[in-house]
Amino acid sequence: xxxxxxDALLAWVLRACAVAAGLIVVLIVVFLCLEAAPALxxxxxxxxxxxxxxxxxxxxxxxxxxxxxxxWGTFFAMTGAVLVATPLGVLSAAFLHFYxxxxxxxxxxxxxxxxxxxxxxxxxxxxxVTLVPLINRVHPPGASLLAGIAILSIMILPxxxxxxxxxxxxxxxxxxxxxxxxxxxxWGTLRGVVLPAARSGLFTGVxxxxxxxxxxxxxxxxVCGNVVQTPRxxxxxxxxxxxxxxxxxxxxxxxxxxxxxxSGLMLMGQIVLLVAAAEYIGRGRVHG
Amino acid sequence: xxxxxxxxxTEALSLRYGGKQALEEIAxxxxxxxxxxxxxxxxxxxxxxxxxxxxxxxxVPGARVTGRVWVGGKDIFAPGTDLPALRRRIGMIFQRPNxxxxxxxxxxxLPLREHGIAERARLDETVEKALRDVGLWDEVxxxxxxxxxxxxxxxQQRLCLARALxxxxxxxxxxxxxxxxxxxAGGVVEDLIASLRGRYTILIVTHNxxxxxxxxxxxxxxxxKEHGGRLIEEGPTRQIFEAPRDELTAAYVQGxxx
Amino acid sequence: MADARAARAADxxxxxxxxxxxxxxxxxxxxxxxxLVRLGAGQIDWAFLTGEPEDFGRGGGIGTILVSxxxxxxxxxxxxxxxxxxxxxxxxxxxxxxxxxxxxVRRSLDVLAGVPSIVFGLFGNAFFCVYLGMxxxxxxxxxxxxxxxxxxxxxxxxxxxxxxxxxxxxxxxxxxxxxAAALRHILLxxxxxxxVVGLTLGIGRALAETAALIFTSGYVARMPESLxxxxxxxxxxxxxxxxxxxxxxxxxxxxxxxxxxxLLAINGSASWMAERWLHRKVSEA
Numbered sequence: 001x002x003x004x005x006x007d008a009l010l011a012w013v014l015r016a017c018a019v020a021a022g023l024i025v026v027l028i029v030v031f032l033c034l035e036a037a038p039a040l041x042x043x044x045x046x047x048x049x050x051x052x053x054x055x056x057x058x059x060x061x062x063x064x065x066x067x068x069x070x071x072w073g074t075f076f077a078m079t080g081a082v083l084v085a086t087p088l089g090v091l092s093a094a095f096l097h098f099y100x101x102x103x104x105x106x107x108x109x110x111x112x113x114x115x116x117x118x119x120x121x122x123x124x125x126x127x128x129v130t131l132v133p134l135i136n137r138v139h140p141p142g143a144s145l146l147a148g149i150a151i152l153s154i155m156i157l158p159x160x161x162x163x164x165x166x167x168x169x170x171x172x173x174x175x176x177x178x179x180x181x182x183x184x185x186x187w188g189t190l191r192g193v194v195l196p197a198a199r200s201g202l203f204t205g206v207x208x209x210x211x212x213x214x215x216x217x218x219x220x221x222x223v224c225g226n227v228v229q230t231p232r233x234x235x236x237x238x239x240x241x242x243x244x245x246x247x248x249x250x251x252x253x254x255x256x257x258x259x260x261x262x263s264g265l266m267l268m269g270q271i272v273l274l275v276a277a278a279e280y281i282g283r284g285r286v287h288g
Numbered sequence: 289x290x291x292x293x294x295x296x297x298t299e300a301l302s303l304r305y306g307g308k309q310a311l312e313e314i315a316x317x318x319x320x321x322x323x324x325x326x327x328x329x330x331x332x333x334x335x336x337x338x339x340x341x342x343x344x345x346x347x348v349p350g351a352r353v354t355g356r357v358w359v360g361g362k363d364i365f366a367p368g369t370d371l372p373a374l375r376r377r378i379g380m381i382f383q384r385p386n387x388x389x390x391x392x393x394x395x396x397x398l399p400l401r402e403h404g405i406a407e408r409a410r411l412d413e414t415v416e417k418a419l420r421d422v423g424l425w426d427e428v429x430x431x432x433x434x435x436x437x438x439x440x441x442x443x444q445q446r447l448c449l450a451r452a453l454x455x456x457x458x459x460x461x462x463x464x465x466x467x468x469x470x471x472x473a474g475g476v477v478e479d480l481i482a483s484l485r486g487r488y489t490i491l492i493v494t495h496n497x498x499x500x501x502x503x504x505x506x507x508x509x510x511x512x513k514e515h516g517g518r519l520i521e522e523g524p525t526r527q528i529f530e531a532p533r534d535e536l537t538a539a540y541v542q543g544x545x546x
Numbered sequence: 547m548a549d550a551r552a553a554r555a556a557d558x559x560x561x562x563x564x565x566x567x568x569x570x571x572x573x574x575x576x577x578x579x580x581x582l583v584r585l586g587a588g589q590i591d592w593a594f595l596t597g598e599p600e601d602f603g604r605g606g607g608i609g610t611i612l613v614s615x616x617x618x619x620x621x622x623x624x625x626x627x628x629x630x631x632x633x634x635x636x637x638x639x640x641x642x643x644x645x646x647x648x649x650x651v652r653r654s655l656d657v658l659a660g661v662p663s664i665v666f667g668l669f670g671n672a673f674f675c676v677y678l679g680m681x682x683x684x685x686x687x688x689x690x691x692x693x694x695x696x697x698x699x700x701x702x703x704x705x706x707x708x709x710x711x712x713x714x715x716x717x718x719x720x721x722x723x724x725x726a727a728a729l730r731h732i733l734l735x736x737x738x739x740x741x742v743v744g745l746t747l748g749i750g751r752a753l754a755e756t757a758a759l760i761f762t763s764g765y766v767a768r769m770p771e772s773l774x775x776x777x778x779x780x781x782x783x784x785x786x787x788x789x790x791x792x793x794x795x796x797x798x799x800x801x802x803x804x805x806x807x808x809l810l811a812i813n814g815s816a817s818w819m820a821e822r823w824l825h826r827k828v829s830e831a
Contacts, residue, residue: 014640098564
């Protein structure tokens with residue numbers, strides 16, 4: 001084969017790989033839609049929000065399909081975890097850059113990377129055997145929104161901490177020298193100069209951790225009690241969208257199975273919105 | 289113009305990177321077997337001109353060439369041009385030595401094999417000859433399997449030259465080949481280039497005017513004008529340095545401008 | 547004067563806050579690890595690592611589970627590695643910055659990286675198990691994980707190619723080498739650290755996965771006889787023991803400890819390699 005045919009062939013093989021990799025997302029959306037179609041046809045979008053309860057049936061006419069308690073469950077768990085993890089993560093990054101002695105910073109960063117690698121099922125297990133009994137002593141039943149928020153916070157902390165770490169590392173040295181020359185204190189520099197300068201990186205980190213919080217399944221499934229209800233206190237058990245899928249996919253048939261794909265489609269929609277938001281911020285259209 | 293027939297020839301050659309003009313309307317003839325020095329202040333397009341001559345510009349996203357370039361009488365921008373064959377005929381030496389992260393022998397053999405030379409005896413012979421041509425054979429013959437990146441800068445540059453020579457090119461393009469080396473190693477490489485006169489058509493970019501006078505038979509001055517790099521004057525080195533026709537050339541070679 | 551004192555107090559308070567969050571994070575990590583070791587370490591021995599689960603997993607070992615996990619990872623990497631390498635090469639070497647294909651593929655991978663694992667599970671079930679008729683099998687699970695690890699694999703491999711200096715590309719082209727040859731003989735070896743790091747991270751991600759496997763590779767804890775058999779992954783074993791088997795906690799904990807140890811080793815070596823190789827490659831050239 002001549003050089004140019006070889007090159008052309010290679011280029012086509014590579015293009016085929018890339019197209020295949022790129023089409024996976026499309027394939028996912030297509031199959032979610034295909035599988036969700038029966039429920040949407042037989043029940044329609046509205047019933048997922050207006051039905052009296054979640055008692056799905058393989059025939060849409062015989063069941064009720066209200067997903068709002070699960071949506072609220074996801075929302076509360078996600079919000080709580082983001083509110084807890086964000087300050088901890090940003091402070092962790094500040095620790096890495098401005099407070100920790102050099103030797104310690106290396107180990108702390110390594111620790112956070114390791115935390116990021118621990119699987120959710122292990123966090124869930126730990127929550128189940130340690131955290132849930134602990135909360136149960138304060139306020140039964142223990143398996144609750146609170147337990148979910150706690151575990152979720154630990155799980156998404158590495159995401160925001162590592163993103164914030166990168167964002168702080170990108171703050172130009174000159175700003176720091178300038179702040180030092182003005183005699184600003186360490187905290188003054190951090191609050192007045194560094195954090196504002198790193199704002200778009202921090203926002204992206206928050207978006208990524210939100211995505212992780214929404215999508216997390218196993219840990220939440222194991223510690224939240226999985227009762228279908230809109231929680232009225234931190235100690236109420238909840239069920240999230242993701243946990244609902246994991247719990248019911250095993251036996252769901254017909255329109256019930258299809259309804260679970262509808263909730264999958266909702267999750268996918270939320271993620272697409274978040275990625276678009278991250279892209280928007282990353283492009284710098286929202287200025288720090 | 290020189291008496292020898294031109295081996296490299298450009299006509300109305302212009303180059304743009306995206307929206308930025310780099311070269312404008314260059315008409316240059318490089319005679320066969322001669323060393324021609326391309327001089328001029330930095331940023332005037334000397335390196336860009338070199339990369340048009342072997343179409344390395346193809347690798348630069350957004351680069352667009354207009355005008356014509358002939359190599360050995362063939363228009364290299366004509367459709368259907370065999371690029372690997374073209375680049376085999378024109379060797380290129382870069383400012384920073386760029387041996388591949390492979391062994392010394394592999395560095396020389398890889399391009400040879402690419403061009404269809406696979407026979408062991410012929411490979412060995414070609415490798416040895418190329419290394420002898422650049423005076424590297426005695427220094428490395430016992431460690432041909434050592435990584436090329438472990439050689440000194442001067443040795444690396446000579447290896448790159450050997451790598452180009454092994455392909456038996458007709459012309460060599462050199463982009464300040466001595467400027468990244470220490471003076472001693474630079475001197476060795478310079479002597480080597482001078483010794484290639486007559487066997488290869490050489491176009492060498494240099495900042496070093498003394499070097500241009502020492503090794504080049506002809507010289508061409510490039511200068512940045514408002515629309516990109518332009519060819520100001522071309523002629524025998526002696527004339528360029530001692531009796532320039534253009535005021536700019538006079539100012540540059542006397543160190544008054546540039 | 548008072549202002550200065552207030553500023554100093556705020557500075558001290560902030561320092562205390564920062565230090566205590568660092569201590570808190572470290573503390574939680576230590577707590578989790580301590581609990582796992584306390585509850586699980588005593589049960590790990592050779593018989594546990596090689597034996598078959600007995601009594602729904604309350605007794606016996608995790609040998610068959612380890613085999614299934616290994617097979618799922620094998621299928622995952624056999625598919626993801628070539629696909630990921632090809633895509634990364636295209637994105638890093640053959641795609642000019644503004645190209646539409648590159649843009650679309652990149653955007654699509656960004657979304658793919660954010661897709662929740664349970665959604666991968668839904669997709670894998672609908673596509674591999676049902677539509678392609680693979681059923682609950684190691685093959686379905688492996689292919690689903692392959693989709694999941696692609697983004698991380700591609701990103702890291704692409705990084706590897708971007709850290710290869712341009713001089714090699716120019717040098718190869720100037721010698722009249724084809725791009726295929728330059729890729730195979732020069733760029734690929736030089737970029738291999740990125741590829742290895744990506745593979746390692748991908749294995750880590752696939753190993754940690756549970757939700758995507760529940761409805762694809764299934765629950766069966768027996769020794770799998772072929773790739774078309776259902777096989778239970780380590781992470782799923784932990785989930786099943788702690789949620790569905792009363793009295794399964796001790797074994798679940800031991801399994802969790804094995805899984806965490808594997809992951810720490812894998813992720814640790816990935817970041818170690820990334821630091822050594824990717825850096826050195828850059829500074830050497």
